[in-house]
Amino acid sequence: MAGVSVKQAAESLGVQPQTVRKMIRERVLELEPGMEGVALIISSASLARARAARAAPRRRGRAWSARVAWAAIDLLAGGRATWLNPAERHRLRNSLVYFGAADIAWLARNRASVHRYRATSEAVPLVAEHVIATAGSAVARSPEVAAAFGLTGGTGFVDGYVPAGAAQQIADAYGLAEDPAGNVVLREAEFTEALLNGAPLPAVALDLADSTATRERSAGLRYLEERLADG
Template sequence: MPELTARQVAERLGVTKRYALDLLYNGEISGRQLVNGVWLADSDSVARYEIAGRRGSGRTLDASTGWALLWELSGRKAYWLSGSTRARVRRRLRESDVEAIATAVASRSTAHRFTAANPERAMSGLIRTGRAAADVVDSELIEDHRWVCGYVRSGTVDEYAKSHFMIPKLTGNDVIYDNTLPVDYVDDVMPPAVVAADLAHSTDTRERSAGLRALERMRQAWLAEN
């Protein structure tokens, strides 16, 4: 995604340009300052700030519990959790709205942006998620194979990127996530709630909306059964 100017950040967050500049200067939103003094914001960082700031709806979950919540929402049992922790996860699903759920699981992994020389080859060893797996959440989005979007199976993101000829780029359209799952995962596509959550954290407005809608459908189905 492209970087955003301070004015664009201000419009997106509903704040003044001065306030947006302060967010950049203080490091609350990541960005870079050009030699002419103009600030450009990392669009992913703006999205994370927007998600965290819009709701003020409670703390995020640790990685293991965040994954478990999405497993539960996908109709799978997170058997790595204790009974008491699973009960807290289920209570969170009953009491939280979809924005709060997206917030709660936001810190379980980190997205890294690249530009891939060959997107098809770069996707070959990843677990698909987000727009690369949009079909699994029954959204209006069409699965997009032009860009990379997935989790590494093992090792580090940097190791994978180097071996697949991917160049780190702040504004790159190819995204790789750290794999912080507490268990081995052998499928080629992440469970539906993971895909939806990753769409919900997208800097693309259409993808974000589709992800939130998919999460809400899954939550309503879960509530009906629980």
């Protein structure tokens, strides 16, 4: 997809150009690879994600810390979030009653730092060996995950969790190039206790809900709503 100018991005988002420049500085919007310092040509993929976020209902409240975000994910998965003390766990469990899927997606947005790359077809399966699969990769690897979300898996891409600091090491090892619309998504998680047995389904749902693909986003949000309804 071709990139867009600051003016075009501002018109698409309904904001002023200076707001777009601020969004670039804050990495809400990303530049097309190779354009840094040459011209502000914004990635169409990152613009689509920003547009989807602005279209969602506005949420209030500060994002959870990674520790609390993963505790909420663990509770939704039927776990006990044992890294919280009993009072913290009680408050979080009670608060989940008042949230919808879009609220959880908003509050848990600090669960990981997302890095996107472009990899060759030969590198994709090698990179996949280093990640805990989530989103589309989890759907592709597991029929049970695919059934849980009513999705079918694809090939030629990787989406997964890695420890904090590992993304650049993997990129260097396999020659990955930064690309906002790339086929490799590495989600660096500082808090990994909830990932010891793989990505919990609520985490997969949250990552699907971040997708610009309507079907994936809807499947992720629908799963979260069902888990919240189950209590």
